[in-house]
Amino acid sequence: MENLWAAAFKGNVPEILMDCCGNQEAYNEKRQVFNRRFQFRPAAIVFCESTEQVSEVLLLAEKLGYEIRVRSGGHDHEGESCATDSIVIDLSKMKKIVVDHELSVVRIQPGVIFKELVPVLNDNNIGIPHGTCGTVGIPGFTMGGGWGPWTRQKGMCCEGLVGATIVLGDGSIKQLTENGEDNQLLWALRGGGGMSYGIVTELLIKTFPLPPNTIKFNVVWTGSPAIKVLELWEELIEPDQNYNLLGTNLKIMAKPYDGQPLETSIHECVFYGYYAGTNEELWAEMDHWFAGLPPTTINIPDEDDKDDLLDFSAWDRISTAIRKHNLEGFNNVMFIPPDLDEPAPHKISSRLVKEEGLGDEGRKNLIRSLESPLIHEEGNEAGVHCYVTLGAITGHYYANYKPEDHPLGSAFPYKKRPYTVQYQVWWNTTPEDTELGVEHDVYRYTNEALDWIDTCRNADFPQTEGSFISFKDSSIPTRNYFMESYEQLKNIKISYSKDPKNRFRTRKTII
Ligand SMILES: Cc1cc2nc3c(=O)[nH]c(=O)nc-3n(C[C@H](O)[C@H](O)[C@H](O)COP(=O)(O)OP(=O)(O)OC[C@H]3O[C@@H](n4cnc5c(N)ncnc54)[C@H](O)[C@@H]3O)c2cc1C
Structure with missing residues (x-):
């Protein structure tokens, strides 16, 4: 196949890694997608450097009888940018x-x-x-x-x-x-x-x-009823409220079912936010926002430390090794570990809250879905993290969205939905975790955690509908992702x- 490739290109031959010959170390590194639940062996990975090369590889792959996959960042939650025996058109070298x-x-x-x-x-x-x-x-x-x-x-x-x-x-x-x-x-x-x-x-x-100043912050509740935190967060994201709260998501950890009434059940909750304004202005807002439900901790970076604006540590994951060694109990979510962007195995599923909101019954359904005999405290300690993240859609932009101002419009079908509901399970198997012997423990709990995701996907939750394609779950029918589009x-x-x-x-x- 190597010679065929070389002969086929009109211009420069792009770098090609194959599952048979040449640099197998590089091949093994590059075949890995971000979700390490998937291990694929493509026949070849072709690193295109121009639009013309992409076109040539596409046609050549057809001639050679291979399926193609297309990969940019490789973060597809179902690993769909790679496949065994395919030709992967990798665009990671096109960086202008x-x-x-x-x-x-x-x-x-x-x-x-x-x-x-x-x-x-x-x-x-x-x-x-x-x-x-x-x-x-x-x-x-x-x-x-x-x-x-x-x-x-x-x-x-x-x-x-x-x-x-x-x-x-x-x-x-x-x-x-x-x-x-x-x-x-x-x-x-x-x-x-x-x-x-x-x-x-x-x-x-x-x-x-x-804006002249933006701040990334997080706020943690460890001893308050999750339903109260959820209600408060819903109030804060209401359309045309809190204009300077640019975006936010709320993470609520799942826990083993313990029989507590839903109204008083305590879950670890973290409110992540981006704010346009100064620290002083944000602190003043917070006095007002959280007067009725004081958080356990508020983390706002130092105003002079502009590097924090570039710190893209994912909001949604906690390193097992750090969790196990440095932190006890609930406070661990405060810690922002440095290795968050390492590929890790995970499974995601999602829903969207209907336009009218969850209401009391819907909030109870959400909290109920986060309490399950399939979740184990020992699993959490071993590094199997089960939680939901709610991502605010509603706000100034969609509250004021008039179709006549956007003649072409967009296929995104959820312009009127208040927020996404993203169920997640991640398990970390980094080299540090393996050294600490936690990998073995992790695998005792992953199957049940995956079963928990299945129950969340299939639960009767009438205050929600649809699903968000970027939080891809292959078990959801495709129509549900795109609704009226x-x-x-x-x-x-x-x-x-x-x-x-x-x-x-x-x-x-x-x-
Ligand atoms: C750690 C993590 C954090 C995330 N955070 C967010 C978030 O904050 N907000 C959010 O909305 N989503 C988020 N996502 C989801 C993410 O946006 C999607 O998984 C997205 O599809 C990833 O794009 P990619 O280019 O990295 O992935 P890829 O795996 O390269 O591609 C994803 C899909 O798009 C196709 N594709 C890729 N490039 C092209 C191309 N050039 N032309 C045509 N098709 C192409 C692929 O074939 C595949 O089907 C996150 C995902 C992860 C893993």
Whole structure:
């Protein structure tokens, strides 16, 4: 196959790693996707460096009879950017970022990840609605919708996608613009999921001027009823309330069922937030926000320590080794460990709260879902972490969203939903964990934790509906991800992607 590849390229031959010959150490490193629950052995990984090369590899893979996978940041929760015996079109070497101040857009190649993009944007005093995790790729994030610290004030990232370069199924290259003839494809890329419509080799995303000061903070409750914390958080994110709370999510840890009444049941809760303003202003808001439910701890970084703004440690994970060695009991969530972006095995499932909100019954359903005989305190101590994260969608942007101001609109179907409900289980098996002998303990609890995710997915929870494609769970029917956009997305793929053999297909693509 090696010679075939070399002969096939018109221009430079890209770097290729194969599952048979050459550098097997590099191959083994590069075949790994972020979710270590998956171990795939692609036939070849091709590191394209230009749109033309992507087109050539796409056509060649077909000629050679291989399925393709497309990978930018590799953070797909179901590992769909890699597969055994496939050819992986890896875009991680395409790393150009060009800021256009005149048009207020940034042009981003698909290999760029957030920890590379955000410092460049900061240097230019501009922002986009980015995500929370530094190693996530911009294409998968944006095409999936793109929820993050700016969502309340600026909307999902996909709303600002104003152009793209895409390679279609026949190898042709298209420039998509809002007013162009193929702008339906651009609509589909705004929240219609990755992979389905073609291979995106450049994104144009609208920028906004950064506020003079932003703060990332977290607030922890360890002894309060979770239902009260949830109620308070829901009040704070109400549309057109707390404009300067740019974005927030609330994490509530799951626990073994202990028979406590739901109204008084205590779970560890962490409110993560991004705020536009000074520390003084934030402290003043907090006096007001939390007067009726004082938190255990409030963590606000030092105003002079600007590095904290670039600290992208994921909000959702805690290192087992650190948890086990340094921390006891509930307070562990305060600690922000340095190795959060290491790939780790996990499983996610999600729902969206209906427009009218959870109400009392829905809040009880949510807390009930977090108390289960499938969760074990020993499992938590061993490093199997089960929890839900609620990500605020509602806020200034969607409260004031008028379709006439957005003629093209977007495929993202959840503009009126207050927040996402993301059930998660992560288990850490880092080298440190293995050295400490915790890996063995971890595997005693993972099956039941995965069963817990299944019960959450299947629970009767009528105050919720749908699911968020970026929190991909392959057991959820595809229609549920896209709701009212589903039929249109299928038609767009059929009409515009020039992909009659449906080679842009994985388990959760649109068809
Ligand atoms: C630790 C972690 C934190 C996260 N945090 C957030 C968050 O804060 N907010 C949020 O909204 N989501 C978040 N996510 C979810 C994330 O946005 C999605 O998993 C997203 O799809 C990842 O994009 P990627 O480019 O890194 O992944 P990849 O695995 O490379 O791609 C994801 C999907 O898109 C396809 N794809 C990738 N590149 C292209 C391309 N150039 N053209 C066409 N199709 C392509 C792939 O084939 C695959 O189907 C997080 C995920 C992880 C693992």
